Amino acid sequence: MKRRASMERGEAVADVTGTSPHDDPDAAATAPAEAASDEPSSLVALAPIRLAGLGVALVLVIAITFVKLFHTGPPSIDDLRAQAGVDSWQELTVGVKDDQPGVGYYDKRTKIWSGFDIDVAYMIAEDLGFRRAEVKFYAIESEDRARMQATDESGRRVPVKMVIASYSITPAREAMAGVTFSAPYLYTEQSVITLAEHAKVTTLQDLGGKAVCTISASTSRTAPAVAGATVVQRNRVSECFDALRTHQVEAVTTDAAILAGYESQDPKDLKHWDLGLDNTEAWGVNVGENTALRDLVNVTLYRSLKDPRDHRWEDAYLRNLQVETAASEPTPIAVAQQPDVPRPRVRELPWDGTYP
Amino acid sequence: MGRDVSVTAPPEATASAARRRRAQLNYLLTVLPAFPLVLLVLRLWYLSRQDLPTMLLLVQYISPLGMISALFITLIWTVPAVILVLRTLGGILLVSAPTPADATRSLLAVTALRMPDWVVALAAVLAGFTWQLRLLPALFMLVVAIMGLTAVQRRGPGQRLVLLVITLGVPSALGLVILIWMWPGIAAAVSAGEITTALLLTAPPLLGPLLTGPVPPWAARFVTHWPAVAAALVAPFVVGVVFLRAPVLPDSAVEVASGTGPAQVVRGQLIAVDDTSTTVLGRDGVVIFLSNGDVRSKTLCPGRTSPPDSAIAVRGWPVAESALQWVAPTRRVTEVDPRCLGRPN
Numbered sequence: 001m002k003r004r005a006s007m008e009r010g011e012a013v014a015d016v017t018g019t020s021p022h023d024d025p026d027a028a029a030t031a032p033a034e035a036a037s038d039e040p041s042s043l044v045a046l047a048p049i050r051l052a053g054l055g056v057a058l059v060l061v062i063a064i065t066f067v068k069l070f071h072t073g074p075p076s077i078d079d080l081r082a083q084a085g086v087d088s089w090q091e092l093t094v095g096v097k098d099d100q101p102g103v104g105y106y107d108k109r110t111k112i113w114s115g116f117d118i119d120v121a122y123m124i125a126e127d128l129g130f131r132r133a134e135v136k137f138y139a140i141e142s143e144d145r146a147r148m149q150a151t152d153e154s155g156r157r158v159p160v161k162m163v164i165a166s167y168s169i170t171p172a173r174e175a176m177a178g179v180t181f182s183a184p185y186l187y188t189e190q191s192v193i194t195l196a197e198h199a200k201v202t203t204l205q206d207l208g209g210k211a212v213c214t215i216s217a218s219t220s221r222t223a224p225a226v227a228g229a230t231v232v233q234r235n236r237v238s239e240c241f242d243a244l245r246t247h248q249v250e251a252v253t254t255d256a257a258i259l260a261g262y263e264s265q266d267p268k269d270l271k272h273w274d275l276g277l278d279n280t281e282a283w284g285v286n287v288g289e290n291t292a293l294r295d296l297v298n299v300t301l302y303r304s305l306k307d308p309r310d311h312r313w314e315d316a317y318l319r320n321l322q323v324e325t326a327a328s329e330p331t332p333i334a335v336a337q338q339p340d341v342p343r344p345r346v347r348e349l350p351w352d353g354t355y356p
Numbered sequence: 357m358g359r360d361v362s363v364t365a366p367p368e369a370t371a372s373a374a375r376r377r378r379a380q381l382n383y384l385l386t387v388l389p390a391f392p393l394v395l396l397v398l399r400l401w402y403l404s405r406q407d408l409p410t411m412l413l414l415v416q417y418i419s420p421l422g423m424i425s426a427l428f429i430t431l432i433w434t435v436p437a438v439i440l441v442l443r444t445l446g447g448i449l450l451v452s453a454p455t456p457a458d459a460t461r462s463l464l465a466v467t468a469l470r471m472p473d474w475v476v477a478l479a480a481v482l483a484g485f486t487w488q489l490r491l492l493p494a495l496f497m498l499v500v501a502i503m504g505l506t507a508v509q510r511r512g513p514g515q516r517l518v519l520l521v522i523t524l525g526v527p528s529a530l531g532l533v534i535l536i537w538m539w540p541g542i543a544a545a546v547s548a549g550e551i552t553t554a555l556l557l558t559a560p561p562l563l564g565p566l567l568t569g570p571v572p573p574w575a576a577r578f579v580t581h582w583p584a585v586a587a588a589l590v591a592p593f594v595v596g597v598v599f600l601r602a603p604v605l606p607d608s609a610v611e612v613a614s615g616t617g618p619a620q621v622v623r624g625q626l627i628a629v630d631d632t633s634t635t636v637l638g639r640d641g642v643v644i645f646l647s648n649g650d651v652r653s654k655t656l657c658p659g660r661t662s663p664p665d666s667a668i669a670v671r672g673w674p675v676a677e678s679a680l681q682w683v684a685p686t687r688r689v690t691e692v693d694p695r696c697l698g699r700p701n
Contacts, residue, residue, distance in 0.1 A: 046569060047452070053566025054448065054579050057497075060559055064552050069597060087623070129694065 074345040075292075077299065081128075083292035092130045094121045095140035095150040095160040099238035102261030102320045103166050106139065113137045116257070117164045117283075119316035120185050124162070124285070126312075127300040140165050141235050143217040146179050148288050162293065163286040166258055168219045178289055182297040183342065184282035185313070187335035190220050191256035192273045193263060195244065201251065201273040204229060210250035213240035220254040223277060237262075245269075255281050256333040257321060264327035274331040282339060298344040305338050313338045381463070391592065395599050396423050402600050403625075405641030413643060417628040417635070423604055430602040433678070434595060436483035440498040442584065443468050443476050444567065447505030449580040452570035462581040476502055489541075489682075490556045490668075490675040493534050497560035497567065500527040504568025523568040531561035541670030553668050553675055609695035610636055611652040619652055619700035626654070657696035 081087055096117050097104030104117040118137065125135045138150030138158045145163045152158050167173075169181045192201055192212070201207060204227035212224045216233040225231050232249050234240045240252040241262055252259065256272070263272040287293040304313040321334050400418065404410035446468020453459035460466055483495045504523040511519055535542075538557045545554035571579060605625035613619040622644055627635040633645045634654075668675045673682055694700075 044570075046566075047572045050566045050569055051571040051575050051579065053563050054571060056559070057563050057567065058579065058583050060555060064556065065594065067552050069594065131694065 080292045091134045093136045093160040095163040097165045098139035100258045116320040121164045123312040168281040169284040181284035184339040186283040188255045188257040188281045192253040193259045194251045196271045213249040213252045260324040260328045260333035264324040267327045272328040272331045302341040426604045433486045436479035439479035444501045445580040451508045452576035454573040464584045485680045493560035497564040500564045501567035527565035531564045534561040545668045607657045612650045614650045
């Protein structure tokens with residue numbers, strides 16, 4: 001009723017004033033009401049649809065402004081660096097193994113670190129902006145990998161920023177306090193090594209009742225125990241090999257990539273056996289509780305996986321593990337392909353647009 | 357303006373209402389220029405982490421021209437946005453209000469009615485250069501809407517066909533062209549999960565033909581006047597947030613070493629260099645005075661405040677870049693200086 005009244009008023013005004021909409025810009029607004037009878041049908045008929053359209057446009061404007069202002073989406077690399085605190089670190093401390101040739105090995109004579117884990121650490125450090133001289137490696141015992149406490153050459157305890165020490169990703173370890181794994185960087189499997197003159201070993205049952213050495217706090221402890229072997233635990237894999245050579249134990253079992261290093265160093269005295277276990281050991285980088293650092297590590301692994309021009313993983317595999325395969329033949333030592341890495345949740349990858 | 361009201365209200369009441377409205381407008385126009393000044397002061401206050409001595413030091417050293425440059429570069433795109441949105445919403449109100457008095461009760465409609473055409477044209481050109489690619493479909497939507505609304509508003513008798521072409525034909529055809537041109541970007545945005553980018557590229561061409569004429573009179577004020585009022589209230593905050601994030605001091609790294617000691621890197625924003633010391637505002641808001649004798653080197657660090665928030669590109673044109681940015685020469689940062697990462701060279 002009110003609307004009709006005002007419409008009538010509008011028409012009445014137009015009649016009273018008698019002005020044409022073209023005479024006065026202010027009066028131009030009278031046109032719609034005045035010329036109602038002259039309206040093209042499209043103008044009137046579409047009015048409700050236009051209202052809906054305008055409503056949709058307004059809602060979209062509000063929603064998009066809100067999203068842009070308050071929900072900025074995934075973090076950028078810079079955000080992650082700031083969250084991880086990388087920019088304030090003078091050097092990158094990494095806990096690695098020092099007695100696993102081909103994986104993580106420290107030559108005390110030349111004072112050179114080498115191995116697949118070392119190269120992976122250099123690859124991550126490079127993307128984080130650390131030069132090689134700024135990467136400090138510290139030897140870490142297996143049971144300290146969750147606590148990220150390594151030791152320097154003088155035996156002093158050193159907290160490290162990340163652990164890259166043939167550390168298999170398992171749900172139990174992921175549930176532990178202070179353990180956050182990156183995506184896996186190597187797939188391997190459990191195998192066994194004996195002295196060369198030992199009878200053929202095809203399964204762990206072949207070692208039933210015999211002493212089998214493995215590393216304490218490792219995933220390799222369960223399988224020999226289930227198979228009925230007497231499990232002897234040592235803190236370091238090198239101690240297991242000492243025990244093997246002095247005939248204190250019958251065999252050493254752990255991840256094939258670790259054993260292959262010893263096999264290739266001493267193929268005459270040692271024999272590497274495939275156990276036919278179907279469990280895959282997926283090695284990951286432990287970053288403690290620094291989830292932003294985990295995302296940065298994953299960005300590097302993702303880049304190495306997807307960028308066809310990035311050969312760093314492949315080179316590391318070739319240099320450290322591929323060269324050992326001949327000595328361990330026919331026992332497989334690791335999967336010669338980088339494990340799949342899901343796309344990290346970052347706003348823009350630094351090399352975006354170069355590949356899907 | 358109040359001609360029709362004379363039928364229903366006494367003349368003295370109308371005059372006083374008009375006076376009141378004019379007075380309010382005058383005050384608004386007086387206060388408006390103070391807004392950029394408030395922004396600049398707020399920016400300094402924000403930079404000094406609310407510490408008054410630090411803020412006074414910044415005031416002493418920061419050039420107002422530098423701050424205004426930062427303000428200009430950061431907020432230039434908002435000027436055409438305000439003009440075009442005002443003109444569109446005001447135009448819709450003008451052509452849909454039941455009576456002219458009803459329309460011109462709103463400052464929005466009066467502004468739209470009195471806005472010269474060349475201002476709109478200039479705003480459209482400015483937007484074309486300064487808006488990011490993903491906002492250009494919205495610009496086309498606003499331009500076709502303003503064209504259609506102007507045609508409806510100023511139409512003469514017997515121009516039915518022309519009106520039909522301008523309000524429906526042109527927006528639909530242009531929308532289709534934009535959709536076809538943007539298609540690779542839309543597909544990429546959908547597959548990358550960037551819903552806002554996909555919406556920004558898709559929705560405006562579809563909505564363009566719907567904003568070129570009147571809406572039902574009963575809803576006109578509700579969907580034009582009040583959203584404009586709400587936007588006017590919210591805009592200062594949005595503009596404030598955008599500007600507070602903009603850098604006004606160069607982000608740098610200063611390598612210092614006293615005597616033969618090891619070199620250290622101080623990261624922060626360089627405030628000033630005088631004959632005795634180099635003044636740096638650290639990341640935590642602390643002002644550091646470094647003796648010039650200890651300074652070994654300085655470097656500018658790439659800006660970390662504005663990473664592009666979209667990785668999508670349409671036919672080689674990144675959606676987060678404006679035409680001006682895309683055309684203008686740029687320095688691509690490929691290697692980060694180790695000093696910017698806090699480590700000596």
